[in-house]
Amino acid sequence: GAGVSQTPSNKVTEKGKYVELRCDPISGHTALYWYRQSLGQGPEFLIYFQGTGAADDSGLPNDRFFAVRPEGSVSTLKIQRTERGDSAVYLCASSVQGGDPNEQFFGPGTRLTVL
Amino acid sequence: AQTVTQSQPEMSVQEAETVTLSCTYDTSENNYYLFWYKQPPSRQMILVIRQEAYKQQNATENRFSVNFQKAAKSFSLKISDSQLGDTAMYFCAFMKPLGSNYQLIWGAGTKLIIKP
Numbered sequence: 001g002a003g004v005s006q007t008p009s010n011k012v013t014e015k016g017k018y019v020e021l022r023c024d025p026i027s028g029h030t031a032l033y034w035y036r037q038s039l040g041q042g043p044e045f046l047i048y049f050q051g052t053g054a055a056d057d058s059g060l061p062n063d064r065f066f067a068v069r070p071e072g073s074v075s076t077l078k079i080q081r082t083e084r085g086d087s088a089v090y091l092c093a094s095s096v097q098g099g100d101p102n103e104q105f106f107g108p109g110t111r112l113t114v115l
Numbered sequence: 116a117q118t119v120t121q122s123q124p125e126m127s128v129q130e131a132e133t134v135t136l137s138c139t140y141d142t143s144e145n146n147y148y149l150f151w152y153k154q155p156p157s158r159q160m161i162l163v164i165r166q167e168a169y170k171q172q173n174a175t176e177n178r179f180s181v182n183f184q185k186a187a188k189s190f191s192l193k194i195s196d197s198q199l200g201d202t203a204m205y206f207c208a209f210m211k212p213l214g215s216n217y218q219l220i221w222g223a224g225t226k227l228i229i230k231p
Contacts, residue, residue: 033218042119042206042221043160056216089158095217102148102210102217106160 002026004107006092012113013082021077021110025094032075033104034067035091043091049075082114117142119209121222128197129230135182136192136225138207144168148210149183149190150219155203163205166190194227202229 005024013019025032030051035043045059052072060066064082069075079086089111093104118141128134140149151163166174166183173181178198182191194201207222 031215031217035219040223042208042223043219044221045218048216048218050215056213056218059218091158091160093160102165103162104217104219109158111158 004092004094004105006090006107006110008110009108010111010113012115014115015082015084017082017114019079019082019112021079021090021112023075023077023092023094023107025073025075025092026105027073029094029096029105030072031095032069033093033095034075034077035093037089037091037109039088046077046090079112082112084114087112087114117144117147117209117211117220119207119220119222121207121225123225124223125226125228127228127230130197130199132197133193133195134197134227136194136205136207136227138190138192138222140188140190140207140209142188142209142211144211146211149181150208150210151179151181151190151192152206152208153201153203154206154224160206164192197229199229199231201227203227 007022032049034046037043047067048056049069064080067077089109091109092107095104120139147168150165153161164176164179178195180193204224206224208219
């Protein structure tokens with residue numbers, strides 16, 4: 001595709017359930033970032049992938065959060081035992097490594113609502 | 116730790132007017148990058164303009180320009196001849212590469228409303 005895509009666009013779940021959020025980066029972009037944007041705030045960094053490996057996961061809030069990128073393209077953010085405080089927009093961004101790494105291209109985000 | 120502060124939660128101006136959005140940041144680093152992103156209701160973050168800290172000249176992109184004051188750690192965005200399509204949330208962001216990690220640190224945003 002032409003840009004970063006994220007699915008689903010919206011996800012409503014109940015407290016305690018498991019959810020998966022998907023990100024399809026721009027083809028050829030080796031760097032991939034996940035951010036979380038709570039209501040009325042700016043995004044916060046969660047995790048950064050370079051290729052298939054999580055190069056920096058220091059932003060993940062706790063061990064209920066996990067992300068993978070098995071083939072170096074699509075990434076999935078997984079949240080176990082969801083809590084109401086996990087409600088937010090989850091943004092994914094990708095960029096070129098070795099090209100212009102300063103420009104991150106963002107997807108439209110997934111709005112997660114935990115009831 | 117780096118922090119980014121946007122002190123204006125909301126601003127409103129008439130179409131065709133000029134508006135300036137404020138941003139300050141705190142860092143002990145000397146080399147870094149600063150950005151302004153626009154987020155319309157569609158939620159898609161769109162890069163508006165960026166500035167490399169080592170460049171003294173202020174960045175300009177058509178109607179958008181910045182006033183970068185490195186010593187004061189200030190990075191304001193000026194929008195000239197504002198248009199209805201400029202209505203959106205605007206976020207200031209800081210980037211200091213850590214190895215290959217170019218994560219962004221964000222301010223809380225300013226809601227800009229352009230009135231017809």
